[in-house]
Amino acid sequence: MSEPVDASAYVIAPSTGGDGLTRSVSGRDHTGAKVALNVVEERPLTIYLNRQEIITAMTIGDYPEYLATGFLKNQGMLQEPVQAVDYDEELGVVVVRTARATVYEAKVQKKTRTSGCALGTVFGDMMEGLEGLILPDAEIRTSWLYALAARINQTPSLYLNAGAIHGSVLCEADRPLVYMEDVGRHNAVDKIAGWMLAEGVDGADKILYTTGRLTSEMVIKCAIMGIPVLASRSGFTAWGVQIAQQVNLTLIGRLRGRRFVCLAGEARLARDANPEAVADDPKTARRKGAA
């Protein structure tokens, strides 16, 4: 393996442990020997929009404010500017406050009065956010893809320290900018969305890299964030591909070593790199990571 990437090149670099995000747990290994293992924390975080309880997410616990605002934004629930975000660590609660109550809260209340439960609205709202959405033109060079994958894989992270965690990275050209990790499937992406919202960052010239599978929910979040390119070392679902084609998102999966597959938005790809010049992954690693 080559030298670790300099974490100071990131706007937000991943944690490498020692900050309350991991815990040492003791047990025994296959030989019966005592071992101490670094494992990631997992905590419930309840998100409120004004006085409305929205969801309890299981999270590693860093950047709760970004997670809350990013989740609400990606769900299409934030229709007013955020006025304040209050985090109570002891209670595990984040309250996102807007100047006025938003349409969404009335909708939850109507929904709970009619069909009795708000859980079903979550997905429907996300799909609504896609109506008429077509992602902007952009160029994505294959040399950037290879450089990003190599840099991200060599960046010290909780994944390299403790495993059992997903990572998502906001990138611009060949530079990884914001690297978030989380135990919760989509929290890493929501934390990036929260950071973009707080910093007023536009997605149109960005690339989103994720270690997770390219499911419908991941593709929808990326599209709502206005990012035209989504790349992953993992595989696809049929609906994820279909939504990517619908919103003209460039969807790249199974990105390992010199290999990748592009199943949507091929037109943005500038194939400037010679794949033969890129080191290939060993075959076993390719297969295991496909899920």
Next chain:
Amino acid sequence: MSEPVDASAYVIAPSTGGDGLTRSVSGRDHTGAKVALNVVEERPLTIYLNRQEIITAMTIGDYPEYLATGFLKNQGMLQEPVQAVDYDEELGVVVVRTARATVYEAKVQKKTRTSGCALGTVFGDMMEGLEGLILPDAEIRTSWLYALAARINQTPSLYLNAGAIHGSVLCEADRPLVYMEDVGRHNAVDKIAGWMLAEGVDGADKILYTTGRLTSEMVIKCAIMGIPVLASRSGFTAWGVQIAQQVNLTLIGRLRGRRFVCLAGEARLARDANPEAVADDPKTARRKGAA
């Protein structure tokens, strides 16, 4: 790799494609060549308990009845015997009917009247289901663990066919019985719970194997299913370990080749196998799969 396992040894073997669970999608690979890729389907399924809408799950779409009843059971929402399960494929809706409305529905309605939303109740209810729960004594031989891991990995499956899917397997001693797969994180386990409920199968002498991480939610589901042993090739979260210790569940992770780590319920382990006699995984494969 050794010979594929005979799928007829299973009570329910995994699908291997060709039954509407995968779709061929065309795109281009890293060389620019046209490729056709088998990808798994992903469909929304809305679950009702009597007249109460509960949740919309993203699922591959097989065994919707097991998924619905297993989900409700694992969430502690099924407090009455199931009278009927109606699945409408066109609408993507499953209605689980009980003789009387259950306590849970009143609870959802009370909850939605007081704090406004039912989403937060889901996790709290699962934790309530653990109160006072201590899993029964059982023996788990390390020779079984090794045999199960080898058999499961060599069983033809959607994972081997199309990737991007999680698997969970209900096992007894060294025999895998019911092998479920799904795109949704916990659906594979819920489908097993639904099958156990329908068939009146007890969990006390079973082992649950999963490809996914050992998060709190996975450990809670296993405990509620009454299964005293949970094993995975993936890693742990701190809260998952803590809950396993609390309910005396044997928690085995990072099971790859001859290696594994046991972080809870060590007392059930009978170390009858010589790890040195078991083939080891290549190092790259161990690292990639740790997440």
